[in-house]
Amino acid sequence: MRKANIAAAQAKKRTPSDSDLLRKGLAAQMQREPHSVGNPDPRSRTEFGSVVTVEHGALLISIDEGNDALSIHGVNTLLSDLPAGLRQAALATSAHFNAAFSAEEQLAQKEIISVIVAEVLRRDKKLSERVQARVDELRYTAV
Secondary structure, eight states: OHHHHHHHHHHHTSOOOHHHHHHHHHHHHHHHOTTOOSOOOGGGEEEEEEEEETTTEEEEEEEEGGGTEEEETTEEEEGGGSOHHHHHHHHHHHHHHHHOOSHHHHHHHHHHHHHHHHHHHHHOHHHHHHHHHHHHHHHHHOO
16 A cells, blocks of 8 residues: 555656646646637748749748648738648648758758749739738838
């Protein structure tokens, strides 16, 4: 009986796992900031940084698979709203970008994502207008 009590006490003192800590931290965050949404897992978000498109110039691009979002210079759109071929190409490029071992490999993926984003903007005129307005807004407010 005494050995069982010692084992139970030691089990209570065990160090919490990373997933336990993450779960507790998220619960505390949601209590403090109920408006905060999104997946805190950094592995689900890919930041491509600045990519160059012909029509809009340099744009900041990121893909957040956990939240099903594509961010083009701060303008968000759902990945599920993209045509299937472009969505799959964007997700595959994101995966290859994350798996790249060198800056040269990432540069090739950034060029591919710039083509994908240019095609997304060409097909969706409203999104293209919102992105251009955001580019203009940032350009003229930075002065």
